[in-house]
Amino acid sequence: MVGEPSGFIRDLERIEPLSTEAQDRAKRHLDSLTKPVGSLGRLEDAAVKLAGIQGNAKPSVDRKAVYVFAADHGITAEGVSAYPSDVTQQMVLNFLNGGAAINVLARHVGAKVHVVDVGVNGDLNHPLLVSRKVRRGSRNFLREAAMTQEELQSAWEVGADQAESAYRDGIQIVAPGEMGIGNTCAASAITSALTGQPAEAVTGPGTGVGGEALRHKQDIVQRSVAMHFPEHAAGTLPDALEVLRCLGGLEIAAMAGFIHRAAYRKLTIVIDGFISTAAAAVACSIAPPVWAYLFAGHRSEEPGHRALLTLLRLHPLLELGMRLGEGTGAVLAFSLLEAAVRIYREMATFDSAGVSGAISQ
């Protein structure tokens, strides 16, 4: 999880640590509010972290957005998904028309949805679509690296550009979301490579494969990791950026670039499920200071997600048995973080409300 930034990331800007001064002031303010000290639990922890991220003892998350990165996956040729690849582009249109789960939940929490084509295998035209296609789907990583170095860099930059755009728009809290039939297979391969865990332990049903189909998916993951990283079986963990290039998807690379740049811009980043957490794990491996800017929105049902959250030492805010992706779990958690901020900003203090404090014991 540590080490020098590698490859084209090396030249990227330094990510600053959180403001301890803002966190200390936030903690003192929380302790002055009309409630027993610490009694709002993780809402209080969240308010302190938000203050540290924003370098401001009075944090705000009024401006929220989710960026849904979409791409297809060559690995689907191996029959690893319960859905045909066409569903990627069909769902992109569904996002653009406002009918998908992410649209509904983003409306519920007051977040804007941006949809980015970073590698869909089809021609998409829609006035709301951000068209930044790098390639019509990643390569089949059972046969060759999923991306060339140039493709990886291009996809990463698509994500970084979206984080810049969020920053310019004054967005304070972002979630990376995704759509890509086959991408739980890619995330499983990345997770196995980064954590050293065997394919069976971190490869789950995704959108719904089970039984023999699941065993086939696990076999594909195991063989792919072994082919690209023969040292893996001996317990040597490969370079995270090379893992992303060989086993990733274009949308996963874009999310990693998005997360990295969002941390540089001091945005609060709420990661979603298995796929976006795989991207976050890569970003943190390349640049450990990214970690401080992350909240884990939820824990999905995918077994690999638990392994990644453990690797990242992140405790998810929600655990609702969701396994949809798109950014859905992350935007639901936006609402909890907004609650934390409102507690911080709107509650009366013991002094202002004339409420007695605790009896000293």
Next chain:
Amino acid sequence: MVGEPSGFIRDLERIEPLSTEAQDRAKRHLDSLTKPVGSLGRLEDAAVKLAGIQGNAKPSVDRKAVYVFAADHGITAEGVSAYPSDVTQQMVLNFLNGGAAINVLARHVGAKVHVVDVGVNGDLNHPLLVSRKVRRGSRNFLREAAMTQEELQSAWEVGADQAESAYRDGIQIVAPGEMGIGNTCAASAITSALTGQPAEAVTGPGTGVGGEALRHKQDIVQRSVAMHFPEHAAGTLPDALEVLRCLGGLEIAAMAGFIHRAAYRKLTIVIDGFISTAAAAVACSIAPPVWAYLFAGHRSEEPGHRALLTLLRLHPLLELGMRLGEGTGAVLAFSLLEAAVRIYREMATFDSAGVSGAISQ
């Protein structure tokens, strides 16, 4: 947990089971939406349950309210709380002035706050206060029963009346909240009596007692349960209504009446932390069909809360380490239930969005 309704409850109206027809239709609708079947996990379960409660395949939770019942506790004479009793009335004024955590979180989720004096030890005057004081605090249950039969019935009816008022106002989802210095001691005694667990296992810090003070509180709970229910030590569980009368508080009795009547009126009930769950456990023991109308909003840090949720077989929606009460965890969960309803009502179907379904396997 079963048995005939006892005492004055015997004459109350029958609580109907949920509509299985509405639940079946809701389940079919959810499976037609553009997401893998079941991939929104507990949000989908919640939407189905809400449909069953409302007897309507298109549930709604637009109209939300929390009812905060406040009362003082004679048991505070034994030194069981970290805060002086005066804080009960000071906090009631804070609720009425909009400065407490429950006010902030209720605003965040769009819920109305009602504040009900069912037994505060002081004279309170405020145009927004519902003044229904039964007695200036419950009796010290280490010495005598906390309430007479008449006081219990009066407090129960205060709660039932508020549920009727919610029903008349067209409220669809309610939470019982509370304020009462000393009430975690009462809830611990109720929990020990209802579950058969020893006082040490179900008596925690409340607003913040620890060390010797916590051992003292546990001792008070143990002795109180043993005095009122000598059969308890031999493993015989006492009648729930008698437990409420001897060990409860006026606000706990009001919440039990509120929950019971809200279920009769087919309102969705989100219970909060340790105190409101103790009230729910009493209501369910007296009238088991109440159970179907309950959601557990969150799991608090109090050890007794876990025991009660296990007794009630309820899986909380949130687990954020909160231990404040007031209804705070319940109203936060309102937002998740509203998300479930919006998913149900606003998502596109596979047909309407032109998205392919799963490949049959």
